[in-house]
Amino acid sequence: MTDASAPHPQAPLSHETAQQIAHGALHDPFAILGPQDHAGQVWVTAYDPGASALEAVMDGTGHPLQPVDGVPGVFCGPVPARAPYMLRGRNAAGETWEHEDPYRFGPVIGEMDEYLLAEGTHQRVWKVLGAHVMDHEGVRGTHFAVWAPNARRVSVVCDYNSWDGRRNPMRLRGSTGVWEIFIPGIGEGAAYKYELIGAQGQLMAQKADPVGFGSQHPPETASVVRDIAGYGWHDGKWMKSRSASNAHDAPISVYEVHLGSWKRIAEEGNRPLSYKEAAVELVGYARDMGFTHIEFLPISEHPFDGSWGYQPIGLFAPTIRHGPPHEFRDLVDAAHKAGLGVILDWVPGHFPADVHGLAQFDGTALYEHADPREGFHQDWNTMIYNFGRTEVANFLISNALYWLEEYHVDGLRVDAVASMLYRDYSREEGQWIPNKDGGRENYEAISLLQRTNMICYGEVPGILTAAEESTSFPGVSKPVDAGGLGFGFKWNMGWMNDTLDYIEREPVHRKHHHHQMTFGIHYAFSENFILPISHDEVVHGKGSMLTKMPGLEGDKFANLRAYYGFMWGHPGKKLLFMGCEIAQWSEWNYKDQIDWKAAEYHTHAGVQRLVRDLNHLYRETPSLYLKDCEPGGFEWLEANDMDNSIYAWVRRGGPGDPPAVVVCNFTPVERSGYRVGLPLPGRWREALNTDAEPYGGQGRGNMGSVTTEEKDWHGQDHSAPLTLPPLSTIILVHDED
Template sequence: MTYISRRDAQSIQNGVHSDPFSVLGLHEWKDKLVIRAFFPGAGKVEVLNHETGELITALIRDESAQDIFTNIIENATERFPYKFRITMGDHVWVTEDTYRFGPVIGELDEYLLGEGTHHELWKVLGAHVMTHEGVAGTHFAVWAPNARRASVVGNFNGWDGRRHQMRQRGATGVWEIFIPGIDDGEPYKYELLNRQGNLLPLKADPVGFGSEHAPRTASIVRRLDCHEWKDAGWMSKRELLSRIDQPISIYEVHLGSWKRVQDEGNRPLSYHELARDLVRYVKDMGFTHIELMPISEFPFDGSWGYQPVGLFAPTIRHGTLEEFRDFIDACHEAEIGVLIDWVPGHFPEDVHGLGKFDGTALYEHEDRREGFHPDWNTLVYNYGRKEVTNFLSANALYWLKEFHVDGLRVDAVASMLYRDYSRKEGEWIPNKDGGRENYEAIDFLRNMNEMAYGEVNGIMTVAEESTAFPGVSAPTNYGGLGFGYKWNMGWMNDTLRYMSQDPVHRKYHHHNMTFGLHYAFSENFILPLSHDEVVHGKGSLLNRMPGYPADQFANLRAYYGFMWGHPGKKLLFMGGEFAQGQEWNHNQSLDWHLLGHDFQRGVQSLVRDLNRIYHDVPALHQLDTRPEGFEWINSNAHADSVFSWVRKGKNGEAPVLVVSNMTPVERQHYRVGVPEAGRWLEILNTDSSLYAGGGRGNLGASQTEEIASDGRDVSLSLTLPPLSTLYFQLERV
């Protein structure tokens, strides 16, 4: 006798049943209890008592589907726990029945998922090791509303999508299943059928917490609940350290090429090795923060992580999720904040990724005029879909909460804000008002910032935004986007353009160095010398400086002095701190051997001292983002290519005079007006012999004279070394 309909049996056998949980497992049938199981290739399937292991009954192979086994349970009146004993050739094993377990996702989670407002989405979707109904295993859940069937596949079921078909959770579009016996470290993917019943390419988990090593692309089950954080001291005070009146000096790092182990196949360092070596180095150099280029899992090394596939998975290139947390702990123990580059603007079309995830344009736009980036050959998220923005906003919170990350640097914000970004006429669709602004992306960024700052104390969000879009770092209730800081791309482009000029021509480009002060306080700015300035044929920062080698180093030192004395927080890409000569190559280590040369070692010493002075001298950071902290002395000395200004702190802190001489001419007895009479101490000189400079300067200090200059009643007579920047601080008696 058969205990399953022919239609159900064949649908299960063929992997196209719409609700396998209604068929497989233990069910009432004609006032009896019947068990149905699907085990392809099994010779015998037996039902055992869950506690004692005693045989309850053997299942009978169904006549209409060879891999379906069924039987009634005699003398049973209510549901009970059981196990299966499977015989396949010479192999015999005991296993749980996935289809005897109820749902895991609760009503509140289901409501929030449907509404698109689940702030902790990662706690519901993805793969979670847990004990469910007294049995250890892993719960899997994935959003695929247009799939006809969703299954979890892996080594545990021979990558057969018929074996673990998931339960659909109504209108949410979410599928779930609890699979007993699956633990941390298990590879898996999702197998989906589209609406037409066609098999799609296997997909990695959009909310997967781990990934295989490339070129393999499966997700890996990773536990989230086993780390004991050791950074309570840091977490309690980081809110103070991220404020706009604090010194923030950021070291941007590509973990794969900062340093490599040459005698082990040129491999990159592990998270644990980085926790030792990178943290120690950054601490010694005086940077307050590390910014990591994207560490979300990505398939192609050449994208540097800016084309992520696994937004919730720290890249396995350096170790596991738990080892990445150890790295964060080490940074915080050293009182170094960690920012990560976050990429919610686009994603690649790799077949195992988000593109056409359930056979439809689920995460992206159907119309490629809205959903495709021509610059990067990537897809654009559909910010008008609530589930997509929920996915992205929750991902931001995930890194902040689960990894204690101190901030997010949001990549390519300009490409999100404008529908016509890098597109020709006719290649984009205007907004509802006929304009170019992407209203949905703007709303998403505002909501993301409100969530991040509202739910996690002491963090910062930073926008890489290259246009004049207003209010990027203004609060959302004032109409801004709500970021904490914005990269000052205009300052970077202008000043590098100036520094690349032969000094004899710089007087004609003087405005490139001063123009940034016209808008310096319109946003909370970070001055970035990022990886983008040392790739794609641009060469290194050093090689963009004119002149003979000694002049190039002098130019670079003077430029760094100008930058650290200029209003705005600081960011420097790795290698720049010791004047690496070659353009950055992501496939090899930085040229650390160059520190055997005086010039490179001198630049490194300068950057170390700049960070120390920036940190220790309040006038250089307290009013970094406020106009009252800055006063031009002379912005118009075009003929001399000299710039001079004063930085001020709060509450009468001793001011600092910054003077830059951007010509290879030593200027003696150069008169500079100052706002207060007294002795001004020379606290930094980029021409110092400590930095492999010429050792020229002002013997440590200069006393004001009652000679009017630059519109001030008193002035200093200074020696300005060629190609140099000097800092003087008023000595308070």
């Protein structure tokens, strides 16, 4: 390496500018660093604080860059031409290194992307923002881009630059508020963050990438470069036909899973399954159990295990706890090949205030509201997105599309919708700001949800969206053009609360609460409902589904079996949280796996077998699913026998589909000869009886079938006397043969 002499007298670099470089205070680094034209010659300016000498190497020839007096690490010098070059450095110990100069490369973001970003209407921001491995101007590296409109300086920090924010400040793209830089030599697996000087000139805590595709293992908090391009999907057949599996008239039975605690490997430190292991074990189990979909609690990267994923920071990163992004794709691909849909819980309502996250991202309330009456969630100590800011809404909508398009996810279940819809959610008077009309509705959040549903359904054929919404807000699952929010489905929280309250009571008291099991039909068809027995019902001291049941051990199992029969026979799609299908005694613990040992015992295995058979019967019997969301598919036969705690109803499908009749006995007393009206004459097959011996019952019932008599009952021309076992549900299906 040639020793550099004193600075050239015509150097374009002033001492003041050199100090700005060394202090990381350049607002427009690409106007100073890299190759610049000056006085008819090309000059290269570079910063390398570890170098005592630096030269630009062109075609094997080194051209010395001269140090600027009094500003260590800043070098400047002329080169023969504007052409590709490498920087070769040497330190005082004589060690040398060589690398590409990021400041010799032009911008990556194109004019159309720049226009849409500035307008806040770029529906696929992940295509532009984040960290993308690519070839740029003939060199392999990674392009970084981040939105921080109020920052004075943004830098990429990583191992490449010794996590020194002075080394790689980024280029601000006009009025977009987006900063970008292409750094050669960085690729898959590199950890990085952004270092920002905030709006007030303050050096801020380093931030993870809001659109990063990967993250470090918690508690480490850096983003990780992940090349998400080029995955070879094998689910073309599923993708073309999946709309039929997600439709309102389809059998939908969802297995809700927290992947971190579904199954663990005790021999390896009790670690959770990887995505690739789940692609075999979980997918095979869910398929065998007859579920149609797997729904995952949020798998977006999150710093705190105890949030179960509901406080995400890396919205675009599948959590590294189970593997890198392509391996999550392996899981989705395997589910599709097994005929299972995949639904993700999605959290657009709030985010945690961790310093490496979105809060005060560029030194201002960028993603959140500045006023805590709008921007702080008191229940969860989290920040609330500023839904009315165009760029923030666009960020969230893009994230929804990202999971649907990049990971072939079949649906999104939107968390905590009620908290988004109302400005006074969980707030006292004076703690919230009314809308422009003085009301409590959050117009901006409503608009965001409507736009998200319209865009997702419009851009990605065959998907579904579902809302966890616990209020009586009208039209959650109505189309937007009809004044609704545009969701495909809504969780029926009222049904869940009423029926669980009923089934937890001692049978002797149930007659006084008979209406809790019938009330749901009054509004069952006002929305497209999913009946949810979710994770929220078996945690935080609520006990497991089995321990909710009254009575001694045998009665607990019988009550639970009867309740599941009631649920699968009731109008509405089904959702059951993992562990509930084996009637485990312990409530859910995210730190450990399901109590799989329980399934080795006859009574627990019996409930598991019942859930499997309920799923298969549901899927094979159109009258039990085809009109889940239509009033024409349901008719009460007996809704008022409160003294006996008996309910009976008809489920109907399409023309020619044999009807089904569901009868529930919620007392511990056998009802022999209990007459029930039946809508068609002839033989009715006892398709399912929750008291059957394989399910852990005592095998009481109707010997496999009943035959009608010409005797009017329950408004029907035909009827039959039934044996109703104690604490049981039976499902009869008309046998046309």
